[in-house]
Amino acid sequence: MTTSRHATAAEPERRRPRPWGDPLFRGLAAAAAGLFLLLTAAVFLELVRGSELSLAKFGPSFLWREAWNPVTGDFGALSSIAGTLISTLIAMALAVPLSLVIALFLVELAPPAVAKPVGAAIELLAAVPSIIYGMWGLFVFAPFMADHVQPFLSARLGFLPLFQGPPMGIGMLTAGIILALMILPFITSVMRDVLKMVPPVVKEAGYGMGSTVWEVARKVTVRYGARGMAGACLLGLGRAVGETMAVTFVIGNNHRLGASLFDAGNTIASALANEFAEAADPLYLSALVELGLVLFLITFAIQGLTHVWIRRLERSAGRGF
Amino acid sequence: MRRRPSRGRKAADTAVRAVASLAALLGIGVLALILAEVARRGAPALDGAFFTALPGPPGVEGGGLANAILGTLALTAAATAVGVPLGLLAGVYLSEFGRDTRLGAAVRFCVNVLMGLPSILVGLFVWTVLVVPFRSFSGYAGAVALALIMLPVVARTTEDMLALVPHALREGALAVGAPRWRSTLIAFKAARGGLITGVLLAVARVSGETAPLLFTALNSPFWPRSMSEPVANLTVTVFQYAMSPYADWQAKAWGASLLIMAAVLTTSLLARTFARERTR
Numbered sequence: 001m002t003t004s005r006h007a008t009a010a011e012p013e014r015r016r017p018r019p020w021g022d023p024l025f026r027g028l029a030a031a032a033a034g035l036f037l038l039l040t041a042a043v044f045l046e047l048v049r050g051s052e053l054s055l056a057k058f059g060p061s062f063l064w065r066e067a068w069n070p071v072t073g074d075f076g077a078l079s080s081i082a083g084t085l086i087s088t089l090i091a092m093a094l095a096v097p098l099s100l101v102i103a104l105f106l107v108e109l110a111p112p113a114v115a116k117p118v119g120a121a122i123e124l125l126a127a128v129p130s131i132i133y134g135m136w137g138l139f140v141f142a143p144f145m146a147d148h149v150q151p152f153l154s155a156r157l158g159f160l161p162l163f164q165g166p167p168m169g170i171g172m173l174t175a176g177i178i179l180a181l182m183i184l185p186f187i188t189s190v191m192r193d194v195l196k197m198v199p200p201v202v203k204e205a206g207y208g209m210g211s212t213v214w215e216v217a218r219k220v221t222v223r224y225g226a227r228g229m230a231g232a233c234l235l236g237l238g239r240a241v242g243e244t245m246a247v248t249f250v251i252g253n254n255h256r257l258g259a260s261l262f263d264a265g266n267t268i269a270s271a272l273a274n275e276f277a278e279a280a281d282p283l284y285l286s287a288l289v290e291l292g293l294v295l296f297l298i299t300f301a302i303q304g305l306t307h308v309w310i311r312r313l314e315r316s317a318g319r320g321f
Numbered sequence: 322m323r324r325r326p327s328r329g330r331k332a333a334d335t336a337v338r339a340v341a342s343l344a345a346l347l348g349i350g351v352l353a354l355i356l357a358e359v360a361r362r363g364a365p366a367l368d369g370a371f372f373t374a375l376p377g378p379p380g381v382e383g384g385g386l387a388n389a390i391l392g393t394l395a396l397t398a399a400a401t402a403v404g405v406p407l408g409l410l411a412g413v414y415l416s417e418f419g420r421d422t423r424l425g426a427a428v429r430f431c432v433n434v435l436m437g438l439p440s441i442l443v444g445l446f447v448w449t450v451l452v453v454p455f456r457s458f459s460g461y462a463g464a465v466a467l468a469l470i471m472l473p474v475v476a477r478t479t480e481d482m483l484a485l486v487p488h489a490l491r492e493g494a495l496a497v498g499a500p501r502w503r504s505t506l507i508a509f510k511a512a513r514g515g516l517i518t519g520v521l522l523a524v525a526r527v528s529g530e531t532a533p534l535l536f537t538a539l540n541s542p543f544w545p546r547s548m549s550e551p552v553a554n555l556t557v558t559v560f561q562y563a564m565s566p567y568a569d570w571q572a573k574a575w576g577a578s579l580l581i582m583a584a585v586l587t588t589s590l591l592a593r594t595f596a597r598e599r600t601r
Contacts, residue, residue, distance in 0.1 A: 242439020
């Protein structure tokens with residue numbers, strides 16, 4: 001509607017002295033926009049082209065084979081895909097509840113004098129580069145895990161295969177926790193924005209009925225913002241799946257699939273970061289690019305889901321739920 | 322007034338409040354701890370040589386990371402020079418021309434896809450198109466990779482910020498006979514604070530990126546001389562030095578981490594002050 005109004009308003013100015021100004025401007029803008037279509041397609045096509053060798057040699061079985069042997073040229077993505085999913089799962093399981101609680105604390109419980117600076121600090125923390133988390137993870141957190149957390153876990157829960165094995169500090173569990181810490185400020189600040197959008201009237205109605213703060217938070221605020229918060233989680237998920245540096249430092253880069261969360265593992269991103277610059281053999285490179293292709297498809301799926309979800313949210317905005 | 326909160330409900334409320342406050346404290350505390358630890362371990366490494374000297378040979382103490390500091394500045398500047406104008410133009414298209422068009426919707430989806438693209442895949446993509454054909458890692462490839470990360474961020478914020486400018490402003494300009502590009506310029510002026518915020522946030526984001534540089538700009542122990550060779554940079558240096566067995570290099574990695582963190586946080590803070598100016 002607004003564009004059509006613009007078009008008619010812009011009509012008379014075509015008769016002005018410099019008629020090429022506007023078409024040029026519009027053309028430039030459209031070209032820059034078109035660049036995005038081109039880039040998205042190019043990323044996909046280049047990844048497919050780069051993985052041709054590996055695709056031809058291993059076919060779809062690449063996805064479920066565990067082999068990863070640069071010497072014999074035998075490659076499979078199972079351990080990387082599993083590692084990506086497991087580390088992301090650990091990260092989400094830790095970060096989502098904690099983010100929700102912190103966001104609720106900032107919006108509902110904390111006095112403004114606390115909520116404002118802390119909220120701003122969390123937004124700032126979301127900008128801290130992942131390599132910082134990687135450094136801290138490797139030099140500070142991994143030794144702490146090895147000395148305290150892992151012995152504790154194997155003493156208490158050692159009957160589960162998940163928590164067996166030598167406490168090395170690095171490994172899947174450590175990577176998942178570092179990842180959780182990294183996406184925590186990000187998810188929290190999005191959730192805080194969502195919760196802030198809940199109209200005060202709705203909450204006041206709850207308080208008017210005599211509800212306690214917790215009851216209003218649980219039954220009104222969270223329900224009202226549920227979809228937006230799911231969107232926040234999807235955004236966090238997209239980040240966690242492809243995160244490289246925070247994971248690479250502490251995961252141990254091992255292509256064997258272990259039963260224990262203490263075992264060293266790898267994710268698609270960490271395998272690429274660790275091995276790509278050193279790989280010389282064409283098939284090895286191609287297998288690594290195919291790993292990248294798999295990661296691209298995973299993030300593309302998450303992105304598509306987020307897109308649809310947010311579109312639905314925008315359409316239903318104003319209707320309350 | 323007959324039914325007041327029962328003791329059970331009140332107890333539950335108090336318990337939840339306590340747990341929520343504690344959890345919030347825990348989360349924020351750990352994050353604060355990380356920053357404090359980086360500052361504590363990084364500060365001793367930041368001596369005069371760190372900012373002025375070249376790195377020493379492996380295992381030899383001393384030297385600095387002046388080349389990497391310079392390289393990171395050069396890469397970020399080059400990426401900004403490419404990414405910001407293109408991102409601004411694309412944002413203009415989305416907000417001024419393509420609001421309800423099919424192309425606009427498709428571009429918007431692609432912007433989101435590229436924004437969610439893991440940065441290591443950006444590096445991989447640039448490697449296939451700029452490193453393999455030219456048979457050399459190069460500063461150009463690194464700058465392009467960083468620009469690709471900036472592009473969607475700048476385009477998105479530009480679209481959002483221009484959308485906030487009232488239509489009446491543009492219509493006023495068009496009514497007195499200004500061409501479309503002039504009316505857009507006026508909208509730009511109105512959205513200035515927000516646009517600067519967007520650009521600064523994008524700069525902050527790429528100046529701390531490591532993964533896209535790993536197989537594009539790579540790293541180098543020399544002064545950055547030409548963008549067609551590998552260019553030294555702080556983030557990849559942190560990665561390499563942290564993984565090395567030398568205590569001195571690890572100390573330097575902490576110093577570089579502190580520098581990166583301080584730069585990113587300062588830029589983000591600056592961005593926030595511009596955002597505040599906008600709302601005023």
